[in-house]
Amino acid sequence: MGSDESGSESSVIVTGAGPTGMTAALALHARGVPVTILEADPQDRERPGSRAIYIHGATLHTLEQNSPGLGKKLADEGIVWPTRRTLWRGKQVFERTYSNPGGSGELPHFTSLPQVWTEDYMLEALEDAGVEVHWDSPVETVESSLDGVRVETEDGDEWEASYLVGADGAGSTVRKQIGAEFDGEESKNSFVIADVEEDPENPRRLERVFHYDHPTVDGRNVLLVPFQGGWRVDIQCKETDDPERLANDDVISNLVATTLGERYRDRVSWVSTYQFLQVTADRFIDDHRRVLLAGEAAHLFAPFGARGMNSGIADADAAASAITVALQSNVDSVRRAEVEQYAALRERSAAWNKDAAGQALEYLQGDSPVTKAKKRLAAAASDHWERAGEWLDDAPYGPHGSPPTSVGQY
Structure with a gap:
């Protein structure tokens, strides 16, 4: 044209x-x-x-x-973080550190x-x-x-x-x-996400950490992920929560200090609330x-x-x-x-x-008795069976694998 x-x-x-x-x-x-x-x-x-x-x-x-x-x-x-770790109500149920987390190829498996x-x-x-x-x-x-x-x-x-x-x-x-x-559909629960600047004088260990029912934040799920220059703190609200209250400066500062460490209290650079579509x-x-x-x-x-x-x-x-x-x-x-x-x-x-x-x-938010029982049993078994802890570590991110690459793939 x-x-x-x-x-x-x-x-x-x-x-x-x-x-x-x-x-x-x-x-x-x-x-x-x-x-x-x-x-x-x-x-x-x-x-x-x-x-x-x-x-x-x-x-x-x-x-x-x-x-x-x-x-x-x-x-x-x-950055490529080498460690992934998961805790269940304050108890560590899984940890793995990779000696070469980015792989040996020309480009790494991921970057953050x-x-x-x-x-x-x-x-x-x-x-x-x-x-x-x-x-x-x-x-x-x-x-x-x-x-x-x-x-x-x-x-x-x-x-x-x-x-x-x-x-x-x-x-x-x-x-x-x-x-x-x-x-x-829209997610049932809201989420509060905060960006937190790294403390250059005393940086945290590079690791992705997931907390099930974090005991010091009233049993909310919390995800901590490092990226170049800072940390993502992702807090899953309860259905009864007011997400805007949790995103308030004083409240989010307390949540960050509790989950990342007191030295991060005044390092929050951005906060947002979502219900995911x-x-x-x-x-x-x-x-x-x-x-x-x-x-x-x-x-x-x-x-x-x-x-x-x-x-x-x-x-x-x-x-x-x-x-x-x-x-x-x-x-x-x-x-x-x-x-x-x-x-x-x-x-x-x-x-x-x-x-x-x-x-x-659904795994994170669902109140199915079967799902709840699976998580409790996996946490209890994690001391003796690593695969139980690894299942708890993997599940919040969905299934492994990739989308189909052709319309004929099943």
């Missing part, structure tokens, strides 16, 4: 300059496809909080493949750093690649046809492209414009097979197992591959089939991730 006087010519428009949108743009550029990003926020946007801190090894490989040096940069800047760092390095990669980000450009309307897509932003600019990747987050305008809707869009593409949803525009998961940003980046890479093949084809049925294949694959992956995160959420 051509350009008009207020927009510019591009084979693909990506809406959203978060990790998913920036990955889509980098992946398209790496495949030789002209791409432009439209971002609603201003260039000096503030992105508070550590947010998605855990980057899977597969994600690092995807980023390195699409922007050589990016995966390595994130790995170098993040604030999402804003990840985004900054992605923006640098986009700049180096010459991919333009148009800031202050919130999308207002999306019109697709058999031939392509027309996008109008709130300031009246119009853009035309062959394809659109909608990566504009949970409140996605693109999703709404193509008539897709979220379907799913477990939802997926009822379709990931439009009727004309020209718009592809990715990341939080397509799905929202509870954070257990770090499936949010990592699955969004996988969406973005798959979308770029599908669009590239579609653009190279002169046959409409082939072009449509590539986009439909993307939707089938990523919808299936999203369903897997939703179920996996849901299993972890």
Whole structure:
């Protein structure tokens, strides 16, 4: 499609300059496809909080493949914690320390750093690649046809492209414009999440720690995870809790001092409360097979197992591959089939991730007598049977394994 006087010519428009949108743009550029990003926020946007801190090894490989040096940069800047530990009502039931937790490959199994760092390095990669980000450009309307897509932003600019990747987050305008809707559930309990700056004079041991029914915080579950420069403290509220009260400065400072140590009392840098959504869009593409949803525009998961940003980046890479093949084809049925294949694959992956995160959420929140009995028995057996303690350690993060990589996999 051509350009008009207020927009510019591009084979693909990506809406959203978060990790998913920036990955889509980098992946398209790496495949030789002209791409432009439209971002609603201003260039000096503030992105508070550590947010998605855990980057899977597969994600690092995807980023390195699409922007050589990016995966390595994130790995170098993040940390790999060697120890995982779990306690049951104050009693340690599992601990394991790995001599080489990152593995022996070129990239580690994972890295942990604030999402804003990840985004900054992605923006640098986009700049180096010459991919333009148009800031202050919130999308207002999306019109697709058999031939392509027309996008109008709130300031009246119009853009035309062959394809659109909608990566504009949970409140996605693109999703709404193509008539897709979220379907799913919300978590019963709220959670309070705090970022805590590390004490450089007396840093804690690098370990991921999970507390079942932490005895000094009135029996709430608590997760402690290190990332470069600090700690994530994740507290599961009881159904009777007022999460806003727990997030109050004095209360959260006391909770942090109790769980991390007194020296961290005044090191809280950010606090937020959530009820996690477990939802997926009822379709990931439009009727004309020209718009592809990715990341939080397509799905929202509870954070257990770090499936949010990592699955969004996988969406973005798959979308770029599908669009590239579609653009190279002169046959409409082939072009449509590539986009439909993307939707089938990523919808299936999203369903897997939703179920996996849901299993972890139900395990943590569920009041089933069977689940409660299993946890009590495993804690009692952990002194004599390591696998019982390992089960307690694993369960809060959902099942092992990865989403299906083809629509034919069962």
